[in-house]
Amino acid sequence: EIVLTQSPATLSLSPGERATLSCRASQSLSSYLAWYQQKPGQAPRLLIYDASNRATGIPARFSGSGSGTDFTLTISSLEPEDFAVYYCQQRSHWPWGITFGQGTRLEIK
């Protein structure tokens, strides 16, 4: 099973600052990693797929980068609505399986 490790567990920043979230995989994922945002009481929302492609309707301040085992989600200038929990996710080919990272909580400083 491929393990995804997200860091930091909690990130405290102020609106307007830049956020950098990390996801590290136990094996190479090529560029096949997705990122989600989840707010309290809501379902997760897809932000980024295939490491760097923004999903439909996602603001340009969200960007993804990385390949292999190291991936980064960057929020260029935090808006109040960006404070949430963020998860990364991958799918392995064989055996067929999906794993999520444990999440990074982005909180207002």
Add this chain to the structure above:
Amino acid sequence: QLQLQESGPGLVKPSETLSLTCTVSGGSINSNSYYWGWIRQPPGKGLEWIGTIYYSGSTYYNPSLKSRVTMSVDTSKNQFSLRLTSVTAADTAVYFCAALKTSGYCSGGSCSTRFDPWGQGTLVTVSS
């Protein structure tokens, strides 16, 4: 656009079977562009993939739950379902259904895949 909605009992007794259904609207469950998945989230914790099904009936389960999980699809109703047997308090969670988009591209041991969209989720509590 594609929408998903979970339904089922909110309370299940220990040792019994949890059964949930996800209704797909705005698109066909027969689409060859999507798989269909279940994900759960215990209170205050992270996301756990339960399993995925294709409209043809092919299934893929989380190894940690495989012995207790069965997924099925009803193309006539545009629905797919989850059964989880012998539940305990550890199965208390919000259960989400989601569409799993896959481009078909794989490299090495990994494939292009993302969950989008998601249902709103339904809380299932296991308690006597």
